[in-house]
Amino acid sequence: MSSGSVPAVAAADAAAGHPSSVAADSRSGWLDTIFTGDCVAALERLPKASVDAIFADPPYNLQLEGALMRPDQSKVDAVDDDWDKFASFEAYDAFTRAWLLACRRVLKPNGTIWVIGSYHNIFRVGTILQDLGYWTLNDIVWRKSNPMPNFRGKRFTNAHETMIWASRSREVRNYTFNYEAMKAFNDDLQMRSDWLLPICTGGERLKNGEGDKLHPTQKPEALLYRVLLSSTNPGDVVLDPFTGTGTTAAVARRLGRHFVGVERDPAYAEAARARVAAVEPAPSEGLVLQRPKRAEPRIPFGALLEAGLLAPGTVLTDARGRHRAIVRADATLESDGVVASIHRMGAIAQGLDACNGWTFWHAHVDGELQAIDVLRTIVRREIAAAS
Amino acid sequence: MSSGSVPAVAAADAAAGHPSSVAADSRSGWLDTIFTGDCVAALERLPKASVDAIFADPPYNLQLEGALMRPDQSKVDAVDDDWDKFASFEAYDAFTRAWLLACRRVLKPNGTIWVIGSYHNIFRVGTILQDLGYWTLNDIVWRKSNPMPNFRGKRFTNAHETMIWASRSREVRNYTFNYEAMKAFNDDLQMRSDWLLPICTGGERLKNGEGDKLHPTQKPEALLYRVLLSSTNPGDVVLDPFTGTGTTAAVARRLGRHFVGVERDPAYAEAARARVAAVEPAPSEGLVLQRPKRAEPRIPFGALLEAGLLAPGTVLTDARGRHRAIVRADATLESDGVVASIHRMGAIAQGLDACNGWTFWHAHVDGELQAIDVLRTIVRREIAAAS
DNA sequence: AAACGCTCTGAATCTCGCG
DNA sequence: ACGCGAGATTCAGAGCGTT
Numbered sequence: 030m031s032s033g034s035v036p037a038v039a040a041a042d043a044a045a046g047h048p049s050s051v052a053a054d055s056r057s058g059w060l061d062t063i064f065t066g067d068c069v070a071a072l073e074r075l076p077k078a079s080v081d082a083i084f085a086d087p088p089y090n091l092q093l094e095g096a097l098m099r100p101d102q103s104k105v106d107a108v109d110d111d112w113d114k115f116a117s118f119e120a121y122d123a124f125t126r127a128w129l130l131a132c133r134r135v136l137k138p139n140g141t142i143w144v145i146g147s148y149h150n151i152f153r154v155g156t157i158l159q160d161l162g163y164w165t166l167n168d169i170v171w172r173k174s175n176p177m178p179n180f181r182g183k184r185f186t187n188a189h190e191t192m193i194w195a196s197r198s199r200e201v202r203n204y205t206f207n208y209e210a211m212k213a214f215n216d217d218l219q220m221r222s223d224w225l226l227p228i229c230t231g232g233e234r235l236k237n238g239e240g241d242k243l244h245p246t247q248k249p250e251a252l253l254y255r256v257l258l259s260s261t262n263p264g265d266v267v268l269d270p271f272t273g274t275g276t277t278a279a280v281a282r283r284l285g286r287h288f289v290g291v292e293r294d295p296a297y298a299e300a301a302r303a304r305v306a307a308v309e310p311a312p313s314e315g316l317v318l319q320r321p322k323r324a325e326p327r328i329p330f331g332a333l334l335e336a337g338l339l340a341p342g343t344v345l346t347d348a349r350g351r352h353r354a355i356v357r358a359d360a361t362l363e364s365d366g367v368v369a370s371i372h373r374m375g376a377i378a379q380g381l382d383a384c385n386g387w388t389f390w391h392a393h394v395d396g397e398l399q400a401i402d403v404l405r406t407i408v409r410r411e412i413a414a415a416s
Numbered sequence: 417m418s419s420g421s422v423p424a425v426a427a428a429d430a431a432a433g434h435p436s437s438v439a440a441d442s443r444s445g446w447l448d449t450i451f452t453g454d455c456v457a458a459l460e461r462l463p464k465a466s467v468d469a470i471f472a473d474p475p476y477n478l479q480l481e482g483a484l485m486r487p488d489q490s491k492v493d494a495v496d497d498d499w500d501k502f503a504s505f506e507a508y509d510a511f512t513r514a515w516l517l518a519c520r521r522v523l524k525p526n527g528t529i530w531v532i533g534s535y536h537n538i539f540r541v542g543t544i545l546q547d548l549g550y551w552t553l554n555d556i557v558w559r560k561s562n563p564m565p566n567f568r569g570k571r572f573t574n575a576h577e578t579m580i581w582a583s584r585s586r587e588v589r590n591y592t593f594n595y596e597a598m599k600a601f602n603d604d605l606q607m608r609s610d611w612l613l614p615i616c617t618g619g620e621r622l623k624n625g626e627g628d629k630l631h632p633t634q635k636p637e638a639l640l641y642r643v644l645l646s647s648t649n650p651g652d653v654v655l656d657p658f659t660g661t662g663t664t665a666a667v668a669r670r671l672g673r674h675f676v677g678v679e680r681d682p683a684y685a686e687a688a689r690a691r692v693a694a695v696e697p698a699p700s701e702g703l704v705l706q707r708p709k710r711a712e713p714r715i716p717f718g719a720l721l722e723a724g725l726l727a728p729g730t731v732l733t734d735a736r737g738r739h740r741a742i743v744r745a746d747a748t749l750e751s752d753g754v755v756a757s758i759h760r761m762g763a764i765a766q767g768l769d770a771c772n773g774w775t776f777w778h779a780h781v782d783g784e785l786q787a788i789d790v791l792r793t794i795v796r797r798e799i800a801a802a803s
Numbered sequence: 804a805a806a807c808g809c810t811c812t813g814a815a816t817c818t819c820g821c822g
Numbered sequence: 823a824c825g826c827g828a829g830a831t832t833c834a835g836a837g838c839g840t841t
Contacts, residue, residue, distance in 0.1 A: 103760065151555075154539070167571050185609045186607065189557055219566055221572060321830090323818080370828080372827080485831090534815090568817035573833080617834095619836095
């Protein structure tokens with residue numbers, strides 16, 4: 030992992046076709062780089078299955094007509110850029126299919142993709158994602174704490190945008206989701222599919238020479254922080270095919286992730302490179318997340334007997350003493366003549382199909398009734414200390 | 417308007433083809449009726465352009481596989497009904513296109529449609545709505561205050577569903593949106609596109625003989641209350657092509673709207689009819705909404721000076737006295753050398769993009785600090801009295 | 804009687820590694 | 823690829839019985 034080093038943010042004109050700019054067998058030519066050019070052409074030059082995650086903020090195809098005035102007659106600075114103009118839904122669909130296909134090629138088998146949009150485009154994006162074989166994991170609603178009001182009073186205040194989070198295909202189960210970290214992030218409650226965050230304003234919003242916003246749709250770093258924290262690991266490669274002002278790349282670098290960006294507009298691309306170069310990555314020790322229990326070394330129940338923490342003949346009960354079983358020397362339990370593992374015996378006792386014996390069965394430890402999971406923790410600590 | 421009368425909730429088998437059950441030139445045969453049958457067949461028997469609004473809760477095509485257990489090993493009662501099974505996305509799309517087309521025929525030119533769904537189906541619904549010519553007005557997020565958790569810790573808690581609100585076509589401008597009523601409903605703030613509401617539980621949830629839920633996906637009445645209050649008027653006709661247990665019809669009747677329902681399952685249809693028959697409509701005088709402000713004459717700020725209600729040189733402040741500005745004779749405000757309208761000055765003072773100066777700026781009226789909107793009301797009354 | 808604890812349930816695309 | 827078994831995993835609110 031090279032998160033501490035300065036990224037190579039030099040320009041590389043992928044669309045113009047310089048073969049040397051993208052090495053087919055190495056990441057050295059394109060990692061931590063923001064390319065100037067069309068994203069489909071640029072992605073075709075990246076190796077297959079080379080990125081861990083994708084965050085895409087494509088044109089929304091807003092289809093605005095005429096200017097929108099505020100109640101005080103000031104003009105709303107709308108998204109009227111050429112890159113957001115499409116001749117028809119069909120043209121937008123073809124564009125969407127093309128870049129989502131190109132993304133699918135460079136995405137690792139267990140990688141995931143995020144796409145953000147509004148009601149103007151997100152339904153078409155979602156449909157095409159499904160049609161291409163991506164498998165939706167969640168749709169996440171970004172609730173804006175400070176949305177633009179509806180000036181005409183003809184609709185509800187459009188106060189949110191939608192992100193779709195999808196794996197590469199239905200069969201994938203080992204995609205990255207830092208469940209425990211997000212739960213801790215959210216005051217020990219599961220992170221929900223609705224996130225309340227302010228829009229990008231103030232010092233975070235990049236300005237042009239005249240002090241106006243540089244880019245019409247710059248996303249807040251807090252949004253990308255949650256996205257990358259939840260679905261990537263330090264050292265992962267994050268691709269943003271519509272880099273814009275480089276929010277994804279900046280947050281990726283801050284969080285010790287690698288990035289690859291593609292941006293069509295040279296001015297945006299240059300601003301993004303300068304922005305990313307100024308980012309100070311977090312120290313790697315700050316990026317360590319709560320380790321999920323699944324990742325802990327497996328301890329067989331017998332290890333508790335070997336360690337002398339439990340003796341054969343000990344009586345185990347459930348938390349309320351309604352069920353009891355005796356520990357045998359071979360690390361099985363016996364109850365009413367039945368012999369089984371701690372898990373099976375817990376299931377049998379409750380009449381269920383399955384049971385986690387570690388948390389179901391209790392023993393007296395230091396005079397207190399405690400789950401045998403506590404003893405497993407002791408064994409794990411001893412193993413960690415010895416190695 | 418016949419909201420006070422008992423609706424005709426007798427069954428009518430539209431699918432079986434009784435011509436007498438639907439009169440082509442009168443509403444007497446089908447108004448306030450819940451039909452048993454397939455919705456496309458039933459809608460083809462309704463007159464063209466005959467309903468003011470549609471609320472549709474179609475199958476979501478969940479594509480579940482296997483059983484899901486809670487951590488305590490109890491089984492989640494999943495939606496595994498035949499009506500939610502589709503052979504492919506193509507089959508679901510064909511189904512969706514068919515009923516949305518049938519809906520479009522019976523919808524009045526200025527009518528609107530609501531469709532609710534989850535990430536499993538809503539993208540496809542939204543795409544097809546657009547392809548058929550409907551024009552999206554908003555997507556509304558129903559944030560559930562008490563969603564089912566994610567039991568395996570593999571995704572974000574799926575804590576919301578999405579509703580799409582669309583007009584019949586892009587050109588329509590005179591659709592019903594009770595902007596002021598929704599604003600009043602929301603403590604005088606514009607109603608946003610994210611609504612926090614609990615799921616349907618407790619006494620509101622219809623039960624079968626065994627005390628289990630009668631229908632797997634009954635929607636809360638509060639959701640339909642907001643939908644119908646915002647986008648329909650008393651006396652309007654509301655169609656629900658997937659009536660289920662009749663939540664739409666029940667709330668429509670309570671709010672003095674007419675309804676038409678179609679439900680395929682005879683048991684659900686019968687339960688819905690009984691439910692609706694028990695609904696007591698609200699008294700019609702309770703259904704009068706806040707008069708739209710746009711119908712009020714526009715009063716320029718200068719009119720307050722002309723009327724002598726404010727004098728040049730008067731100091732205005734915000735409600736808490738943190739910002740101040742001086743009224744000039746030309747009806748602009750001045751503060752720290754900056755001159756601007758009441759609205760712009762309010763925005764500048766707060767560092768925001770926009771501000772309603774009428775409610776932001778306050779003056780001492782009869783010794784009390786009050787919003788200058790109070791003075792506008794006085795001017796309006798005088799104008800009304802003079803004419 | 805109010806408080807408390809236990810049980811039940813809701814549109815859900817919900818494990819993983821080893822043999 | 824498939825079967826097997828270890829063992830990891832939940833929030834809000836209603837309802838009901840006990841303290």
